[in-house]
Amino acid sequence: MTKTSNGKSRASGRVTLAEVAAHAGVATMTASRAISQPDMVSAALRARVEQAVAELAYVPNRAARALASAHSNVIVVLVPSLSNAVFTAVLAGIQDALDADNYQILIGNTRYSDAEEEKLLGIYLQSNPDGILLSGLSHSARVRQMLATSQVPVVSMMDLASEPAQLSVGFSQQQAGHTMTQYLIDKGHRRIAFLGAQRDERTLKRAEGYRAAMAAAGLADPRLELMVDDPSTIALGADLLGRMLASVPDCDAIFCCNDDLAHGAIYQCQRRGIAVPRQLAICGFNDLPASAWMNPSVTTIGTPRYRIGFEAATLLRAVIKGDTPAATRIDLGFTLMARESA
Amino acid sequence: MTKTSNGKSRASGRVTLAEVAAHAGVATMTASRAISQPDMVSAALRARVEQAVAELAYVPNRAARALASAHSNVIVVLVPSLSNAVFTAVLAGIQDALDADNYQILIGNTRYSDAEEEKLLGIYLQSNPDGILLSGLSHSARVRQMLATSQVPVVSMMDLASEPAQLSVGFSQQQAGHTMTQYLIDKGHRRIAFLGAQRDERTLKRAEGYRAAMAAAGLADPRLELMVDDPSTIALGADLLGRMLASVPDCDAIFCCNDDLAHGAIYQCQRRGIAVPRQLAICGFNDLPASAWMNPSVTTIGTPRYRIGFEAATLLRAVIKGDTPAATRIDLGFTLMARESA
DNA sequence: CTGAAAGCGCTTACAG
């Protein structure tokens, strides 16, 4: 199997293109073309090479190809979480958009940490990626500098960039936060609390939207805001609900920064015998699958996460291929899902 | 910035090790050592190289390193789903286990498809991975052959292999299915249905366990089994519950092959006014976070998914480093979580 | 501890 030619070789033992070429009776470069640019080779030679590939079970060496061609065919995707269904949907969209091309997708989970993002980016940049898909708009100075010196095309996902030079696909997190809050105000609620977790960029922007709507309605009260660093979980939602009710007993509605928190808050209300929405209205954000099925069903903001991934990947691919995109800032919008809980 | 030497160069324009070496006034190979094997270089030279690296913002070319060293430092992980919280937990365990080493983790989502698994494996094998982490024990003939010819070490996750030569980390899916069924039988249920989705390997084995327990108790009835190909979702759980109740009205307990289905079944009962567990007992599998919080809370099987990922990656790393593992088959067990719903 | 040179397995202008 291992046909290393000379004794002192460091060869990998795997079948090489040269062996395939020899087997097919053509030059190495012809074998290369038959595989990578089949149209540039005559049908006869192509068939011989293909047969040799099959007979020798040839597997191309991606490192050698990347080195020789200065093209990695790698696309890096950095998401802050894999346990959050929002980002797995984004990934599914990316996968589908890139499926046809021979891209290798490098998925990095930054765990909502700047340090981790820097580390992962540093490692992934070693692979000389053709493009990068990032979550969110705000990144550490170090990350911004690494990106700048690398010269690799970047598309930001989830939110909309303010500078048109920055490619972004998403929707206005702030506006969505405002819309949900206004909905609660229009329903007649006055003591509307905001429950936030993770304190990430998007939570902060949703809170800004909430704050703007409350202020405009003359309902602002800092005691109505409860924001913690912990990751969003159902358990945290249950906990935060208790804390809010303890500090603001006359609270009549709760806007959770995401559905996990809302679910926990609702389950907690059920255990305490608090009727939702009659005694307390509760709404979330993202429209996770359970939100439509729970009892009461959960009022929330539907977000186009799959499409964000799909469109961002499509945009990135266009830029990599040298196209000048028609739009550099793609707003996919959001949908208020008015259901039973608020 | 781009210091390509000769006119017709295909250089990438990035800073190279040779430039770093020149900047530091050492030979290229010394610069290489200073970076990869710092202990083999004197402190003085090491410092000069490190400074040159910093000043030039040098980023190593992973492809070149892989090609020259015949070592990719890549570990491939294939999971059937990223939207399933079980596998994202497995991934978290893998990440944590491999964090210290400089491994690049290639995550592939096979979407429960043999064809997709073959395709992904083919692409990833081009990167000459040091090791592979696979989900499940049963794979297509093509996959098994690719694995065999590649000679890359493989560890299987989730279930336990029957042949000791095959490295595996998980628990007995069949036994877990049996345990849950026996629990329901012991509680006095007689018409216990099994709801299955995806028809994947693990669902099938849980069903086997169910079948064995039912047969042993003299309760077997093929009409009590409902298995479909569709992916597991809450909506499907709601749907399957309706279908089962329509075909077997005297059904008194339902064993769902996973928690998503169980949640959907319970929500559907709530909408139909069926009391759980009084009129109908319902249990799931995997113990997703919501199961402890729902009302009623969900009886289910707790599975050590994070630890499966962690231990599997640890085992793989040991094998890659040439160690002979003490155990080739690591049983991490499971836990029956008896709660309100059954 | 340090270095000169060969080699890893591909691709790519350039000829023919």
Added chain:
DNA sequence: CTGAAAGCGCTTACAG
């Protein structure tokens, strides 16, 4: 359409 040769950016026995 096909091929000889150089080169991509590293690492590694082998010497000194």
